Amino acid sequence: MTEGPAPHRWARRCSEAIILILACVAPWAFGSVEAWAELVLDLGIVLVAALGVIAGRDGDWTPNGLFSLPSLALAGLAMLALAQATPLPQPVLDLVDPAAAAARSALIPAAPERVLGDPGVPVALPEATLSLVPEESVHAAARLVAAWVLFQGVLRLGGGHAALRRFGVAMSVNAAALALFALLQALTWDGKIYGFRASPVDDAWRTGGPFVSHNPLAASLNLGLGLALGIGLTAPEPHRRGAQAWAAYAAGLTIVGLVTSQSRSGLVATLGAAAVRALVVRRRGIADAGAAIAGVLALAALLLAVLGGSSPYRRLASLLDASVYADRLEVWAAAIRTWAAHPVLGTGLGSFAVATAPAFGHDRGVVFARAENEYLDLLVEGGVLGLGLALAGLVSVLRSVWRALRAAPTMSDRALVAGGLFGLTALVVQSLADFSPHILGVALPAAVLCGHLCALGDARRGRPAPADVPREAWSLIARLIIAVLGLVLLFHSFHRARAEARLAGSGIPPPGAGRPAAISPSVSKPTLERMRVALEAALRDRPDWGEGHLRLGIVLLGLYERTAAEWVGESLDDPALAARLADPLWLHATVHSAPPSGRGWGEEAIGHEPVRRYLVAAARSFLEARRCSPALAPAHAHLAGLDYLLDGGGATSVHAGRALQLAGSDSRVLLLAAQAAAQAGDLGLAARGWRRCLEVRESNWEDVADAAAVVLDPGQILNEVLPPGKSWPVRFADRLYRHPEDREVRARYLEAALRGLPGDAGLSEPERLRLEAVVRAELGESARPRVLWERALAFEPSRAAWREEFVSWLVERGEIAAAHRHAVLGLRLSPGHPGLERSVLATAEALARGQPTP
Incomplete structure (x- = not known):
């Protein structure tokens, strides 16, 4: 491709400079996973697009770039995400995804409920969409649109191998700087990134430098390592010996960073990429692949000898230990089970955590937001169609790389393209056990690299526009598309960034940080009020944010508890009793313990200020959370405890049953739903919830025992609550039936334990x-x-x-x-x-x- 005319050359140079800055800065902004960083990157991408429109000649905006296969794949994924988030008529949803239609029908009432005492209009029912979390699917579409616009901007740059070399230099230096920073931060680790941002990772050698995790760091380093090798491993030329020397230094420092990052998937990706590069570049590929792998392993052995007992190789040595893959295997199994119900169109891009939650069998106290495998993740969220689009785009990029290798005019240019292939191959391999492409600090440089390689591969394959469509028309269409998409992208990013900014300093964790949990008793009422104000402000920017509505409902429940405890505490000297009476579930139990003729207490309750001010608002918030995502189990569980405030819908058992259906391994939701069902008199449903709770998390057994003993007799607990194995009868007998008068019951439990011991695989x-x-x-x-x-x-x-x-x-x-x-x-x-x-x-x-x- 040739450069534009002189009047517009400055625009192309500015575009290239902005792209280099974005690619280098993105990893340093905590991987650009937060909304403020996305807004900054989107602003830069839109500026690149605008400069590209200014610099582009009419011939540059032909279907050759717009309709290339990588471009179409990105656009197809974006349109798939938007289609998944678009409301459909119920008959259409029944036709295209019967499982999604059936699940929606089972999770929502026939008509919207009205919250007693709420002056607003009833909360609407969830829309009939393919996506379980439509807002996240819209956000995924926005990210894909940004990638498409950036990809088009790189294609329009021109510059050939010189532009790729400049990008390679920038990425090599950036990777070396990332490796050095990560190493220094690990040696001086104080639990904070940059010394001020608290990290969820305790191990200093797994902190990931500016990233929150070490795997994205390894992916970013591999992208830079490949380009450094491409610059350094070329035939010696007098005018490039200095560049080769610093490239070798950068590659060596990057390899040290890769090893000390303790990323097993990153190291395997490095070895795989080295083998592929050697096979592609030279005819003696197998021998060179072996030499490349041997070289990396030799360097690893040298570092091990130098670092000794403090070496991070103790983790890397666990590559052959099957037990370290237990978590991933469980996530992958849950992903496959979820995909089987929605095989073609998926559950919606961005919905993995919500979609797979019911398929997990063990509560590990964490939310698996991703599949730890990019391809399985896309298969679940996008179905066969989404994965097919992604693989088609990947194959087309690799074909362009192959053409660029064959067309390279010099050995140095060929080595540089091979270096780009190294980075892409490493990312492809690492994605088998990681989700780094979801991290913008990795995805953005990878998209730029793909753009440069595709531009080189397609440079000699230009196709004229169809004869019946003038080139000016294609140019105008392209410019309008870029302009409109840029404005939409900025509008979307701005509102997400402002919502996140409003949460800062309020005590509310960032969006997607984990499961919304009950408020700790140590949190004061003023703090809860501050959380409430922040969430309400954030939800004005993101009205369809289900997690935000759920968190607001939980905060309102906490405010009710504090206020009710103050009121009750004025007449009681026992703080513990006052706290129990202030629990919203105590109020739920009181309502459902009344005779049938007196169960219209909900309308009377709203006359009390704490109920009217907090519980009514909480019920509306949980309905809003259900509207945003009907598969949110905590929303249904909390609605089960507030059913007396709902006019229409279903009773406690209906909401609790839905919560149990969706909770999967979330033991807190299971306990809450079971307790609400027990208070409403549905002991069978309560027993099912308690049994499931014991199956998913062993440490909750004392809470289950105490709750079950209140409403169930010993026989019901033994037969309906206790799952096989784990010596459950002995534990429950020791906790519940220790007194002399319980001798016969205790003997019955012990005999049941004896019968179950031979088949107890857990011992x-x-x-x-x-x-x-x-x-x-x-x-x-x-x-x-x-x-x-x-x-x-x-x-x-x-x-x-x-x-x-x-x-x-x-x-x-x-x-x-x-x-x-x-x-x-x-x-x-x-x-x-x-x-x-x-x-x-x-x-x-x-x-x-x-x-x-x-």
């Missing part, structure tokens, strides 16, 4: 033997428990707690000599154990006095 053999010994001993058996304890201790001789309980059982049976022998043995294996020390002394005294017991 190791020593644990199973020990638990069986404890149960049989309590049931009064004499010989069998001793054999089982001895077998268990043969497997685990240093388990001091097991040996202490065995010694206590022997003492109760009067076998003082055996008890003393085992206590002495245990003390030798666990020196200083206080319980065993007491047992040794007590049994020794008993033996000296000839007493049957200490």
Whole structure:
């Protein structure tokens, strides 16, 4: 491609400078994952587009660039996202995605509910869309439009290999700077990025430099490493020896940054890209690939020898450990199950977290916002159509790279294009176990690189515009498209950035930071009021933000608790009792414990100021959250606790049932829905919720036991609440049935535990033997428990707690000599154990006095 005429040459130079600045700055702005950074980048992209329109000649705006396959793939993905967020007539939704239509019908009432005491119009029902989170799909479309506009801007630059070389120099220097910064920050880590931004990562070697995670850092470094190698690994030319030297330094520093980032997927991507580059560039590809991999591994070994025990290689060495992939495998399995229900059109771009939530089986206390695999992520959100568009675009880019390699006029230019191929290949490989392309600090430089490579590959393949369409018409259409899209993009980014800015300093976490949870009792009422004001302001900019409405509802519940506690506390001296009476669920239980004739209390309740001011507003907020995304389980769970304020819709059981259907592994939602169902008298639904809660998170069992014991008899708990395994009957018996009058119930639970032990895959053999010994001993058996304890201790001789309980059982049976022998043995294996020390002394005294017991 040739440069434009002199009057417009300045515009192209300015466009190139802006693109270089955007590509280099994007990683440093915390990966550009926040709305303010997106706004800055979008502003730069729109400015590039405007300059491109000024500089472009009519011939530059032909279908050759607009309708190239990478361009069409990006545009197709953007249009898919918009189509997913567009409301459809119900018959059309039934036709194109029957599963989505059926799910929507099951999650919403036939008509909008009215909140008693709310002066506003009833909250509308969710629109019939393909996307489970339409607002996020619109945002995904905006990001894809920005990528398309930037891609077109790079195609219009011209400059050929010289432009790619300038981009390569900038990216190489930037990657070296990122690696150096990440290394220095890790060595001086204080828990904050740049010394002022708190990081969720504790491990200094996994902080990711300016990124929040180490995997995007590795992806960014790989992009720069490939271009540095392309500049440095060229035939020696006198005028480029200095450039080769600094490129080699930059590549070496970048490799150090890659290794110390501890990104397993990043290292595998580096090795894979090195092999592909060697195979493509030279005929002796296999030998060169092996040499490239051997070189990287040799450098790794050298760093390991230098860093010694503090080396980050302890994490990289876990590449061959199957257990480290357990989380990813669970996420991938959930993704496949979710995709199977929406195979063609997906659940909506940006909806992964909400769409896959019901498919998870273990509550790990985190939200998996992405699939840890870019291709699975796109398959879930975009279906086969979305993944097909993305793969078509990727293949077309690689074809352009291949053509650019073959057409390169010099070995230096060929090496430079191969360096670009290295970076893209690394990103493609790393995306198999990561989601770095979703991080703008990685995606933007990658899009610029793709634009340069496609421009080189398509430079000799220009196609004239169709004969019946003048070139001026294509130019005008292109300019109008760019102008309109730029304005829409800026409008969208501005409102998101302003909403995020309004939340700053209020105590509300940034959007998408995690699960909205109940407000801590330590949060003061003034702080909650500040949160409320900030959320209401943010929602004026983002009225369809489901998470924001959900957080506002939770804040309003917290304000109700504080206000009601103040009122109740004036007449009570017990703060704990006052807190219980101020709990919104206590009010829910009071309403549903009234006789049927008195259950119109909702209209009377709104006469009380805390109910009218906070609970009515909270109910509306949860309805708004459901409107934005009907698959938000917490919204349904909270509506179950406020059903007495809703006119129309369904009773507690309806809302709680929907919450249980959507909650997946979210134990907090399961507990809330089960408690509301129990208070409303639906004990079967409550038992289902408590059972599911035990299945997904073992640590919640005490809360489940206490709640279930209030409304269920021992038989119902044993048969309907306790899942198989995990010694659940023993735990519940120890917590609920410890008194002498509960002897028969306790024996029933212990016998149930014995029946379940042989098939309990959650216990190791020593644990199973020990638990069986404890149960049989309590049931009064004499010989069998001793054999089982001895077998268990043969497997685990240093388990001091097991040996202490065995010694206590022997003492109760009067076998003082055996008890003393085992206590002495245990003390030798666990020196200083206080319980065993007491047992040794007590049994020794008993033996000296000839007493049957200490």
